[in-house]
Amino acid sequence: MDFVPITDQDKNEMLKFLGIKRVDELFDLSIPDEVRMDRSLNLPAGISEHELLRELEGIAKENVSLSDHVSFLGGGVYDHFIPKVVESLISLPEFYSPYTPYQAEVSQGVLQSLFEYQSMVSELTGLEVANASLYDGATSLAEAALLAHDITKKNEVIVSEAVHPEYREVLKNYARGLDITIKTIPLKNGQTDISALEDMVSDDSSCVIIQHPNFFGCLEDMERIGDILDRYPTLFIASIDPLSLGLLKAPASFGVDVVIGEGQSLGNKINFGGPNLGIFACRKDYIRRVPGRLVSSTTDTLGRTGYVLTLQTREQHIRRERATSNITTSEVLNAIAAAIYLSYLGPEGITEVAYQCLQKAHYAHDKLSEISYLEPFSDTPFFKEFAFKSERSVHEINERLFNEGIIGGLNIDRWYGQYPNTVLFCVTEKRTRDEIDRLAAIMEAI
Amino acid sequence: METIFDISRPGAKAYSLPPLDVPGKPIGDLTPASLLRDEAPCLPEVSEGEIARHYTNLSNMNFAIDTTFYPLGSCTMKYNPKVNEAIASLSGFSNIHPYQDESQVQGALKLMYELAQWLAEIGGFKKVSLQPAAGAQGELTGMAMIRAYHKKNGNPRSKVIIPDSAHGTNPATAAMLGYKVVTVPSDELGGVDVRSLEGLLDEEVAAIFLTNPNTLGIFDKNVVKINEMVHSVGALSYCDGANLNAILGKSRPGDMGFDVLQFNLHKTFSTPHGGGGPGSGPVGVNEMLEPFLPVPLIEKDEAVGAYFLNYERPLSIGKMKAFYGNFGVIVKAYCYIRSLGAEGLSHVSDIAVLNANYLKTKLEEAYILPYDVPCMHEFVLSAERQKRQGVKARDIVKRLLDFNIHPPTIYFPLIVDEALMVEPTETESKETLDRFADVMRQIAEEAVENPEVILTAPHNTPVSRLNEAEAARHPRLKWQKD
Numbered sequence: 040m041d042f043v044p045i046t047d048q049d050k051n052e053m054l055k056f057l058g059i060k061r062v063d064e065l066f067d068l069s070i071p072d073e074v075r076m077d078r079s080l081n082l083p084a085g086i087s088e089h090e091l092l093r094e095l096e097g098i099a100k101e102n103v104s105l106s107d108h109v110s111f112l113g114g115g116v117y118d119h120f121i122p123k124v125v126e127s128l129i130s131l132p133e134f135y136s137p138y139t140p141y142q143a144e145v146s147q148g149v150l151q152s153l154f155e156y157q158s159m160v161s162e163l164t165g166l167e168v169a170n171a172s173l174y175d176g177a178t179s180l181a182e183a184a185l186l187a188h189d190i191t192k193k194n195e196v197i198v199s200e201a202v203h204p205e206y207r208e209v210l211k212n213y214a215r216g217l218d219i220t221i222k223t224i225p226l227k228n229g230q231t232d233i234s235a236l237e238d239m240v241s242d243d244s245s246c247v248i249i250q251h252p253n254f255f256g257c258l259e260d261m262e263r264i265g266d267i268l269d270r271y272p273t274l275f276i277a278s279i280d281p282l283s284l285g286l287l288k289a290p291a292s293f294g295v296d297v298v299i300g301e302g303q304s305l306g307n308k309i310n311f312g313g314p315n316l317g318i319f320a321c322r323k324d325y326i327r328r329v330p331g332r333l334v335s336s337t338t339d340t341l342g343r344t345g346y347v348l349t350l351q352t353r354e355q356h357i358r359r360e361r362a363t364s365n366i367t368t369s370e371v372l373n374a375i376a377a378a379i380y381l382s383y384l385g386p387e388g389i390t391e392v393a394y395q396c397l398q399k400a401h402y403a404h405d406k407l408s409e410i411s412y413l414e415p416f417s418d419t420p421f422f423k424e425f426a427f428k429s430e431r432s433v434h435e436i437n438e439r440l441f442n443e444g445i446i447g448g449l450n451i452d453r454w455y456g457q458y459p460n461t462v463l464f465c466v467t468e469k470r471t472r473d474e475i476d477r478l479a480a481i482m483e484a485i
Numbered sequence: 486m487e488t489i490f491d492i493s494r495p496g497a498k499a500y501s502l503p504p505l506d507v508p509g510k511p512i513g514d515l516t517p518a519s520l521l522r523d524e525a526p527c528l529p530e531v532s533e534g535e536i537a538r539h540y541t542n543l544s545n546m547n548f549a550i551d552t553t554f555y556p557l558g559s560c561t562m563k564y565n566p567k568v569n570e571a572i573a574s575l576s577g578f579s580n581i582h583p584y585q586d587e588s589q590v591q592g593a594l595k596l597m598y599e600l601a602q603w604l605a606e607i608g609g610f611k612k613v614s615l616q617p618a619a620g621a622q623g624e625l626t627g628m629a630m631i632r633a634y635h636k637k638n639g640n641p642r643s644k645v646i647i648p649d650s651a652h653g654t655n656p657a658t659a660a661m662l663g664y665k666v667v668t669v670p671s672d673e674l675g676g677v678d679v680r681s682l683e684g685l686l687d688e689e690v691a692a693i694f695l696t697n698p699n700t701l702g703i704f705d706k707n708v709v710k711i712n713e714m715v716h717s718v719g720a721l722s723y724c725d726g727a728n729l730n731a732i733l734g735k736s737r738p739g740d741m742g743f744d745v746l747q748f749n750l751h752k753t754f755s756t757p758h759g760g761g762g763p764g765s766g767p768v769g770v771n772e773m774l775e776p777f778l779p780v781p782l783i784e785k786d787e788a789v790g791a792y793f794l795n796y797e798r799p800l801s802i803g804k805m806k807a808f809y810g811n812f813g814v815i816v817k818a819y820c821y822i823r824s825l826g827a828e829g830l831s832h833v834s835d836i837a838v839l840n841a842n843y844l845k846t847k848l849e850e851a852y853i854l855p856y857d858v859p860c861m862h863e864f865v866l867s868a869e870r871q872k873r874q875g876v877k878a879r880d881i882v883k884r885l886l887d888f889n890i891h892p893p894t895i896y897f898p899l900i901v902d903e904a905l906m907v908e909p910t911e912t913e914s915k916e917t918l919d920r921f922a923d924v925m926r927q928i929a930e931e932a933v934e935n936p937e938v939i940l941t942a943p944h945n946t947p948v949s950r951l952n953e954a955e956a957a958r959h960p961r962l963k964w965q966k967d
Contacts, residue, residue: 041829042564042755043836044914050836053843053915062835065842066735068859069704074741080734081606085826088568095820099577101592103585106576112584115807124499124533130570132551132757133544138560139761140547141894143953144946145886147486148543149760155489158963162526168962172762174618177807185661208804215629215802216641216662262519286512288522301807308574311593312583312808313618314763326960332761335956345948349956355621355657356897360666365657368619368751372759375540382489382536386525388500394512395505401515402507420516437586449584472506 040085103446105309109474110446111403113424113465114254115176115203116312117304119282119392120469125306125379135372139332143347149371150346153334156378163284164298165291166320171332172374173317173366176301177206180248180278181213182319182330182364183297187246187274188219189328189363195244199224199231201253202278204454210248219245229257229417229426237267246274246297251290252283254451255463256400256424257417265293281305281318281377283422285384285393297321306380307373316373327353330364332371395468396423399475403466406479413482416461423467426451429460436462436485443481445474486546486947489529489539490964499533546947547760548891554917556844558863558894558906559652559700561730561752566824569755569817578816583808587793593812594792598783600819601767607822607830608726608746609739610769614778615810620727622805623747623766624658624694629802630745630770630777631692631721632662637800642691642720648677650701650898652725655694664691671900675856676705679714686718696725697741698732700898700906701856702841702863712742721745721774729753730910731838731862734831738769745770754818765814776800781809836911837862840918844909847922851929855901863908865901866893871932876939878903881928883950886943888924 045053054060066075086094110118129135133148140146153171160169173179184196196214198207200223211221224236224247231249240247247268251259261277268275277290279300284290290298302316303309321329327350335349355362384392400423407413407427416426427448429436437447448462455461466475512521531539548555555562573579581590601613617623628645635641645659646667656666667685672678677695693715698704705711712722724743730753738746750756751764758764770778780801781794794809825833838861845854845864852866868878882892882905894906909918931939943949 040566040824041832042566042912043832044912045836045839049915050839053839057842057846062839065838065859069698069706069861070732070736071706071709073709074736076735076737076740080827080830082603082822082827082830085824085829088824091568091820091824092572094823095572095816096575096577098592098596099572099575101595102577102581103589104576105580105582110582112582114584116583118582120502122500122533124536126574128537128540128544131541131544132565133547133549134540135570135757135759136549136551136565137547137760138555138557138562138758138891141557142548142882142886142892143951144883144943144948145546145548145891146760147947148546151486151488151543151546152540154962155964158488158490159528161963162528174622174762175806175808177804178618178622203807205804205807209806212629212803212805213625213661216632216664218663258516258520284522284526286516286522287520289526308579308813309582310579311581311590311812313806313811314765314813315807326962333960333962335960335962337952337956337961339948339951341949343948345951347951347953347956349953349960349962352957355653357653358657359653360656360660362653362657362660365621365625365654365661366619367621367654368758368762368764370618370759370763371761372763375760378489379536379540382529382531382539383499383533384528385498385500385530386528387498387530388502389528390525391500391502395502397512397515398505398509399507401510420520441586441589446582446585446589468502471503475507 040088108444108446111448111464111478112446114449114463115301116309117465117467118469119304119467121306121308122383124383125376128379129372129376134375140348147346150334152375152378154336154346156374157334159378159381160318160320163281164320165289166298167323168326168329169320170329171334172370173319173331174370175315175317176278176299177209179299179317179319180206181210183276183299184210184246185213186297186325186328188217190325191245191272193243193245194218194220196221196246197224197239197244198248199250200226201231201255202248202250203254228419229255230419231259233260233263240271240273242271244271244273246276248276250278252280252422255416255426256421257419258421261293269294282393285389286397302377305377307376314370314373316370316377328363329353331366331369392468399470400425400466403464403475406475410483424463424465426461426463429462431485433460433462436482439485440481445478486542488964489531492535493529493531495530497530497532499531499536553889553891554913554921555891556893556907556909557891558908559727561908561910563755563910564912565755565757569820572820573813573816579813591792594783596819597815598785598792600815603822604748604767605769607733608769609737611772612775612778613767613769614782615767615815616779616805617766617768618806618811619762619764620747620749620766621654621658623768624654625661626768626779626805627723627745627747628658628662630774633777633802634774635691643689645691646685646693650699650900651694651696652727655725674858675699675701675703676707677711679707682711682714686714688718690718690720692721692723694723694725696728698728698861701865702860703856703858704861708741727752728862731834733834734827735834739771745774750814750818755821756814756817763811763814765811777802779803779805833911840909840911840913844907844918844922848925851926863906866905867901868903868905871929872903874932875936876932878905880939884928884939884942887945890921890924
């Protein structure tokens with residue numbers, strides 16, 4: 040199968056038109072002999088659609104799907120319910136098969152959907168400017184730090200140890216070629232140690248990066264952090280879970296200057312961790328420094344409302360080495376899914392989903408607290424994730440759970456060696472009381 | 486069209502949730518009041534039927550590869566096979582978590598391992614990482630590895646050489662890593678001007694960024710020599726893989742002397758572009774750069790036949806994004822290569838190049854062909870003659886919309902005045918190509934006889950030309966109540 044519609048007769052006519060005998064002549068004219076392949080690629084032979092389906096269905100079955108198992112895994116991507124209307128609409132080829140909307144007149148569907156997405160992100164975060172998506176939460180965080188570096192002209196980035204460890208690794212990579220020093224604020228009781236933060240921040244700090252709820256699920260004292268940062272020219276960057284904003288205050292109200300986050304939980308499948316959705320929103324003052332696409336409403340020659348990509352002079356195809364970022368393709372389809380999902384929820388729905396996550400997580404936390412070998416990692420308020428220290432091997436606990444159809448929590452000591460056998464649970468609105476009770480009962484019995 | 490906010494009415498709703506089945510606690514006991522919202526966020530209130538109609542109607546306002554010919558140069562807008570969409574959405578692929586134990590995701594790891602091997606074979610490289618989220622992130626990954634390599638040898642160096650015909654991402658990427666960009670001009674055949682390059686090379690050059698075939702659709706005949714020159718000063722050579730569709734099974738960038746390349750799965754390997762993503766930009770490297778690849782690498786323990794995520798790589802640059810790559814896209818590219826096999830991929834390049842040359846020849850009288858040499862998978866025309874007649878490239882492409890054709894890329898590469906960059910791809914029929922040529926020739930005639938019809942185009946689209954200057958002066962990025 041190669042999806043080529045040119046028939047042998049077409050080909051002969053085209054070759055005749057070009058005055059050549061074989062297609063190979065076109066390659067002979069262009070590619071020097073020394074780099075022409077003199078053999079075929081060493082790949083398996085092509086197969087039919089039927090064979091492909093059979094083979095790939097087999098490979099898919101070698102994976103344990105969360106559709107068949109109850110999962111308490113979180114840590115950046117989450118098992119929330121995705122309504123069929125989202126899946127159905129983003130499966131329209133008119134949404135999934137266009138390129139970037141460079142020709143606005145024939146891209147109004149993508150552009151207006153992105154405008155609606157930007158509006159919703161703006162509303163949730165309380166910030167005036169939201170872009171049309173970046174790759175994922177981790178790269179959004181790195182881009183936010185680069186923006187702070189660019190705006191403040193300061194070289195120091197301060198990041199909490201309670202920020203997702205993979206995000207911090209990506210930050211390190213994005214800061215690689217620039218003269219940026221990264222300092223890490225230690226943890227205290229599952230939260231960012233605020234007195235340490237107070238000691239570290241100075242007029243030389245370009246930004247302070249906080250995750251809220253943080254990697255351990257704990258809420259941060261955003262008000263106090265905002266008050267402290269108010270005294271410095273330092274940008275306050277917050278990494279958020281967009282669904283938590285159904286209950287939690289818009290970050291802008293704490294003086295946050297840039298909000299970034301992972302938008303997968305807004306109607307996007309987990310997909311083994313990608314594609315995700317990088318959320319990026321900031322104050323209006325930084326609009327000309329924002330990375331990625333921005334969609335603006337405007338009017339056409341007849342005065343009708345329409346939408347265009349705007350401020351493109353920030354971008355690589357115009358500004359080249361002086362661009363705000365090198366990003367071009369981002370995650371537009373995921374952003375459209377998020378807009379559809381948020382329309383589906385509405386104000387009442389997002390509040391209810393966040394409320395159910397909160398209540399179910401606390402129910403699970405209470406249940407697990409009764410288990411003798413578990414001890415809560417922290418006693419600070421949390422949203423949908425929480426950690427426990429275990430006297431038993433997390434690996435063994437998870438094996439036992441798996442045999443009973445449950446995928447247990449995430450062992451975090453791969454990143455936090457100082458906390459061996461510490462397990463992070465996530466409880467979304469999808470988990471039922473029965474599933475939580477089963478988790479607790481199996482663990483109790485170990 | 487009205488926005489979803491405009492059709493919102495208090496009390497309308499789409500969502501349904503099971504009732505809370507655990508005992509609820511007063512929310513004030515769980516969360517400090519200072520962190521809680523005073524009122525719910527102002528999202529649209531609409532029924533499911535209204536959502537379906539709203540977004541379906543919006544989708545109808547887009548040109549897409551399933552509805553129109555889309556010869557957008559450099560973007561390889563080929564048909565996206567339906568079966569690949571169906572396979573990627575199987576729950577065994579779409580509903581697996583990146584932190585599941587390796588033993589639970591052997592199928593996913595195997596698929597990634599094999600795709601990486603196939604891409605390495607196609608590009609002529611030692612090893613491939615599937616982690617980068619898109620082409621530009623592949624570039625960033627490649628350049629980060631180059632920087633790490635030089636740094637390990639004592640000096641990260643300070644300059645990157647980039648041809649004047651390059652994609653804008655190339656200089657933007659180099660700048661993100663702190664490199665100074667030095668531009669090398671093109672020669673009269675559209676390739677790198679070798680003599681100029683010689684004068685630019687010194688021990689402070691970290692790398693050259695080349696696209697081959699280049700953005701004019703021309704294969705640089707000096708590529709081997711250029712790479713030798715670059716290597717002779719200890720610099721490395723990066724190949725932008727955006728144009729790989731021209732050379733599948735014909736020639737391999739690794740064999741041309743390139744040290745690293747990014748693959749654009751959403752171009753060459755048929756995964757849909759989603760209106761601006763998700764993409765996927767794996768990087769391939771030779772032996773020299775292999776130790777620097779991002780972690781984790783997916784490897785196979787041959788002794789037990791199991792796949793695993795290898796983080797034990799001391800020289801690795803680390804992570805470029807969270808988790809392992811855009812897996813949902815990776816699955817589709819795997820399906821594509823598996824369907825076509827070696828023979829099918831080689832046939833792709835045959836027809837991509839045949840279609841481009843056929844169209845080029847059909848259009849070379851109506852438009853100026855600034856580089857009159859055989860092309861690969863795309864070619865660049867100039868509307869300079871039409872500009873003198875009063876219509877510019879930007880007008881011509883608006884006129885194309887009236888004929889239900891998505892326009893070529895315009896004003897790129899920058900070295901061609903009034904550039905129109907045409908890439909038909911192999912999945913278009915001769916009839917489609919003939920019609921496009923007819924329409925383009927008709928527009929060239931209109932430029933002489935009736936330029937007004939071009940200058941006022943498009944005439945049949947949901948909106949007419951939009952005021953971009955106004956948007957840039959007063960950007961309105963979110964919906965507001967009137």
